[in-house]
Amino acid sequence: GQNIDQPTEMTATEGAIVQINCTYQTSGFNGLFWYQQHAGEAPTFLSYNVLDGLEEKGRFSSFLSRSKGYSYLLLKELQMKDSASYLCAVNNAGNMLTFGGGTRLMVKP
Amino acid sequence: ETGVTQTPRHLVMGMTNKKSLKCEQHLGHNAMYWYKQSAKKPLELMFVYSLEERVENNSVPSRFSPECPNSSHLFLHLHTLQPEDSALYLCASSQDPLRGEAFFGQGTRLTVV
Numbered sequence: 001g002q003n004i005d006q007p008t009e010m011t012a013t014e015g016a017i018v019q020i021n022c023t024y025q026t027s028g029f030n031g032l033f034w035y036q037q038h039a040g041e042a043p044t045f046l047s048y049n050v051l052d053g054l055e056e057k058g059r060f061s062s063f064l065s066r067s068k069g070y071s072y073l074l075l076k077e078l079q080m081k082d083s084a085s086y087l088c089a090v091n092n093a094g095n096m097l098t099f100g101g102g103t104r105l106m107v108k109p
Numbered sequence: 110e111t112g113v114t115q116t117p118r119h120l121v122m123g124m125t126n127k128k129s130l131k132c133e134q135h136l137g138h139n140a141m142y143w144y145k146q147s148a149k150k151p152l153e154l155m156f157v158y159s160l161e162e163r164v165e166n167n168s169v170p171s172r173f174s175p176e177c178p179n180s181s182h183l184f185l186h187l188h189t190l191q192p193e194d195s196a197l198y199l200c201a202s203s204q205d206p207l208r209g210e211a212f213f214g215q216g217t218r219l220t221v222v
């Protein structure tokens with residue numbers, strides 16, 4: 001079966017750094033995605049990891065360890081607009097993504 | 110603008126009604142998807158179409174019926190729904206089968222009364 005776990009909620013302060021973890025157990029692996037979803041809006045693509053290591057893109061970085069079935073999304077210099085849900089998703093076969101439940105991040109002043 | 114457009118954005122329907130959700134993608138992608146997003150539950154894949162052929166049906170009840178007339182358009186036909194079917198229905202498309210990066214529409218917020 002497919003199992004993707006991430007914390008339900010996190011709170012952080014504006015200007016700080018926050019790390020959102022994701023663990024997965026899937027029957028296959030063809031890459032891991034992070035999406036951001038603001039309330040009432042479509043999910044938007046943030047990052048993609050298929051090899052072990054860190055991918056950096058501006059204030060956002062994503063890390064993958066395939067042997068541990070583990071990824072994290074790192075957000076630096078938090079801004080109020082970063083308050084959103086962050087979805088971890090695994091491409092386990094071909095064209096299909098399996099999503100975790102999402103982590104709702106609240107950024108406070 | 111996401112490149113994937115869904116209509117309507119909001120829909121309220123009775124349990125005996127028949128309605129359709131529409132999705133259109135302007136990205137030249139070959140695969141399109143329907144997802145269901147309920148409160149406090151993960152995004153659930155409902156249907157996948159690749160090159161206009163259905164390749165995945167995740168045991169979705171028959172009251173949901175997809176249609177993909179061409180690679181740019183996807184429909185979800187709804188009939189005799191239940192209140193528990195109330196959710197956000199998201200359409201997505203992708204191009205590269207190896208990466209599977211999906212681009213999402215804004216979704217249709219469906220309420221069944």
